[in-house]
Amino acid sequence: MQEFMDSLADQILAFNDQYWYLVIALLVIAGVYFSARTFLVQVRFLPEMFRSILERPGGDNSDHGVSAFRAFTVSAASRVGTGNVAGVALAISIGGPGAVFWMWLLALMGGATAFVESSLAQLYKERGKNSFVGGPAYYIRNGLRQPWLAAIFAVVITITYGFVFNAVQSNSISDSAQGNFGGSPTVAVVTGAVVALLTAAVIFGGIRRLSAVTNVIVPVMATCYIVLALVVVVINITEVPAMIAQIVGHALGFEQITGAAFGAALMQGMRRGLFSNEAGMGSVPNAAATAAVSHPAKQGLTQALGVYFDTIIVCSATAFIILLSNPQFGSENVEGVSLTQSALQAQVGNWVGPFLTAVIFFLAWSSILGNYYYGESNIEFLAGRKARPFIMSYRVLVVVCVFAGALGSVALIWNIADLFMGFMATINLIAIIPLGGLAVKLLKDYSDQRKAGVDPVFRSSNLPEAKGVTLWREGETEAMRVVNPQQ
Structure with a gap:
């Protein structure tokens, strides 16, 4: 079984190494x-980003609105996860310190x-x-x-988040557990079973209090990790x-440019950076659309700040911790969260x-x-009232993937992701x-009003x-703080 997983991981990696040239080209083209x-x-609107997250809810029915700061902290807590802890470790393990530069x-x-994307x-x-x-x-x-x-x-986001990324999450839990309790298959099976059962209990409508508890514990845990780092x-x-000199040197040094290490650093930095901050992937807009704001650009600025917070602060702190331990780079033994640990x-x-x-x-x-709810919402987009x-x-497939992810190899699961x-x-x-x-014109409209x-x-x-805008019409509440289910 191990040989099969290693072979499959190598085949997917070979395809990714070619396909990701297109993805990186699109990311660079879009970013530039x-x-x-x-x-x-x-850069220009960085002060405005902080202003937008500190604004209090205003306008009609503001008592029912959620403050921009609270929305930002919830978003930040959701971003701080396996991408920051396991993803950075994986990037350095394969691509060396230069991968951090590309992140x-x-x-x-x-x-x-x-x-x-969030303004749209x-x-x-x-x-x-x-x-x-x-x-x-x-x-x-x-x-x-x-x-x-x-x-x-x-369809793609449903598969990606509902199945593949959920396998990544359970794989990181399993990898961390094996680092503490031994790397036996029994630990992986038990870990996978526990996470799968807990997931099933929530998504099938069972122990709702359990998911409510995570809403309190997750921000605390994320804060604890950030403070510790x-x-x-x-x-x-x-x-x-x-360490900064080492990162830049490995990314731009002549010995890296002429060798395979440059490509590994570039690829891993871009992949892990995208997995962590999700800018351009199309996932964050699903959450950004749910916010109640008076202008679309406000949520765009908030999510732009989230990218900085996730990568420049949290990912960099993780990278520095790893580099302090003088790890081996380019090793065939790919390490994820266990390296950070x-x-x-x-x-x-x-x-x-x-x-940890x-x-x-x-x-x-x-x-x-x-991730599960990303998939469910897009199934409802596809099937409408016939979605049940x-x-x-x-839901059944999500639970299966969560269990299977805990058993898979680190390389295979991340290559599929x-x-x-x-x-x-x-x-x-x-x-x-x-x-x-359209987003550029939204920014101009926002800027003109602010001036x-x-x-x-x-x-x-x-x-x-x-064309095709269904909200934001004349006569609607200015701040759009409340959604009337009867409309």
């Missing part, structure tokens, strides 16, 4: 294009891309039963006027300049092993639940590049060239 069109919105570069370009998600959101709904499937169908491509994206970095602050233990003691396992469990399991039987089958992540990003980027002009000294409020009449 949107940066130019918005005159570096991710930084992707984040810098991705800030503009994140602004565009807000522009084309619709009223659901109890909340706003939206995302790439909606702006592809209504804005790009390509319902067939919207359907393909809905930053403390380790501060303690070793004198080593940081040398051993590096932390070397810095603060063995007690951090079980602690607990952190990974709650972060990854909460991601499993969030499809959703029941989907790279494959489907690439598919998602390709479709989303192809859609937002032609629609990006006039007013809190920006958007109405569809402000952007008549945007």
Whole structure:
């Protein structure tokens, strides 16, 4: 079985190594294009990003709204997960320190891309039963006027998040557990069974209190990891300049450019960066569309800041911790969360092993639940009122994938994730590049109102060239704080 998984992992890796040239090209084209069109919105509007997340709910029915800061902290907590802990370790293990440089570069370009896709998600959101709904499937169908491509994206995101990424999450939990309790198959089976049963209990409508508890525990766990990582970095602050030089040197050094290591660093940095901050992949817009804001650009700015927070702060802290342990680079023995775990233990003691396992469990399991709902919402987009039987089958497959993910090899699970992540990003980027002009005009409208000294409020009449917009009409509540299920 191990030989089969290794062989399959190698075959998928060989395909990814070719296909990801296209994905990277699209990411760079989109990042550079949107940066130019918005005159570096991710840099110029940095103060405005902080202003947007600190705004209090306003407008009609503001008592029912969620503050922008609370929405940001929830989003940040959901971003801090296996991508920051296991993904960074995997990138360094395969691509060396130079991979971190390419993660930084992707984040810098991705800030503009994140602004565009989240602003579009807000522009084309619709009223659901109890909340706003939206995302790439909606702006592809209504804005790009390509319902067939919207359907393909809905299918791909359902498979990617519901099945593949959930396998990644359970694999990270299993990898961490095996690092503490021995690497036997029994530990993997028990871990997979426990996570699968807990997941089934929630998604089949059972122990709802369990999922409610994660809403409290997850932000605490994410904060604990961030604080611990930053403390380790501060303690070793004198080593940081040398590590930055090592990262840049490995990324741009002549010996790396002429050898295979440059390609490995570039590929791993881009892949792990995209998995972590998700800028351009088309996942964050599904969540961005649900926010109640008075102007689409506000959510675009908030999500752009989220990219910086995720990659520049959290991923960098993890990378510094790993580099402090002088790990082996380019090893055939690919390491994920276990590398981060051993590096932390070397810095603060063995007690951090079980602690990190607990952190990974709650972060990854909460991601499993969030990933599940991404899939369910897109099944509802596809099937409408006839979605229920499809959703029941989907739930069963999610539980199976969660269990199977715990048993798979680290390399195989992450290679499959790279494959489907690439598919998602390709479709989303192809859609937002032609629609990006609308986001640029949204930014101008927002900027003009802010310069006039007013809190920006958007109405569809402000952007008549945007076709297929169903909300933001004259007469609707300015802040759009409440969704009336009866409408």
